[in-house]
Amino acid sequence: VSMEVVDGEDRAYNVVLGDGARVLRCRNLVLASGAWPQAAASLKLTIPVSPVKGQMWVTEELLEGEGLQNNRILYLAEAGEYFATHTSRSDATGVPAKVTHTKSGKRLTRHGYGKQMVDGRFAFGGDRVPCEGDDYTVDEAGIVASVAHAAELLPVVKDKNLLGSWTGIMGFSKDGR
Numbered sequence: 001v002s003m004e005v006v007d008g009e010d011r012a013y014n015v016v017l018g019d020g021a022r023v024l025r026c027r028n029l030v031l032a033s034g035a036w037p038q039a040a041a042s043l044k045l046t047i048p049v050s051p052v053k054g055q056m057w058v059t060e061e062l063l064e065g066e067g068l069q070n071n072r073i074l075y076l077a078e079a080g081e082y083f084a085t086h087t088s089r090s091d092a093t094g095v096p097a098k099v100t101h102t103k104s105g106k107r108l109t110r111h112g113y114g115k116q117m118v119d120g121r122f123a124f125g126g127d128r129v130p131c132e133g134d135d136y137t138v139d140e141a142g143i144v145a146s147v148a149h150a151a152e153l154l155p156v157v158k159d160k161n162l163l164g165s166w167t168g169i170m171g172f173s174k175d176g177r
Contacts, residue, residue: 013043035133035171048174050096051133053167054125057143059160061120076112076126076153083109089174097176099128110149122157124150128172136167 015024033039037047079100088108089097100111114124126149127142143165151158 033171035169037171049171050094050174051131051135052096052099052170052172053127053129053131053135054170055127055129055138055142055146055165055167056123056125057146057165058117058121058123058163059157060163062116062122062156062160063120071116071118073113073115074153076110076149078149079109079111079126083176087176089176091174093130095130096172096174099130099172101127101129103130105129107145110145112146112149114150121163122150122154122160124157128170131169133169136169138165138167140165 012025012027013029015026015029016022017024029043031037031039031045031047033047033049035049035051037049040047079098083098086108087097088095088099088102090103093103095103100109101107110126111128112124112126114122116122124146126146127139129139129142143162147157147162
């Protein structure tokens with residue numbers, strides 16, 4: 001796929017598909033490129049978005065009578081309080097606003113959210129770590145810290161085995177909006 005701006009009375013875009021046999025012409029174009037704004041380069045646009053890695057983990061299920069049965073999303077408030085008076089944004093290093101770590105990996109604040117699933121397992125996440133767009137490695141120390149943070153609110157999770165952890169890449173705008 002390639003794109004080009006067509007100047008003229010009816011400023012438009014051409015989107016060339018596949019081998020070039022099909023061209024779509026449009027007046028409005030939505031680039032839903034997430035953490036990969038390079039798609040805009042052929043249009044001579046710069047989109048101020050940076051890749052940020054989020055980590056998640058899931059526990060084994062709670063047994064009957066073992067504690068909380070909750071189907072609501074839980075948010076841990078520390079990061080919200082931190083970002084009310086601080087910023088993580090650094091134009092010099094390309095770090096966007098509202099991330100939990102600096103580019104060098106220093107933790108600024110803890111961020112957490114999670115939910116108990118229908119089968120009794122808990123899924124939680126929270127770290128927002130600046131990264132390269134293809135860095136899907138799990139930071140085990142970050143998972144340990146996230147479990148400890150969640151256990152402050154839900155002590156039962158610290159005694160549960162983790163069934164897995166994973167990462168995903170999100171696009172964060174530099175200004176945090």
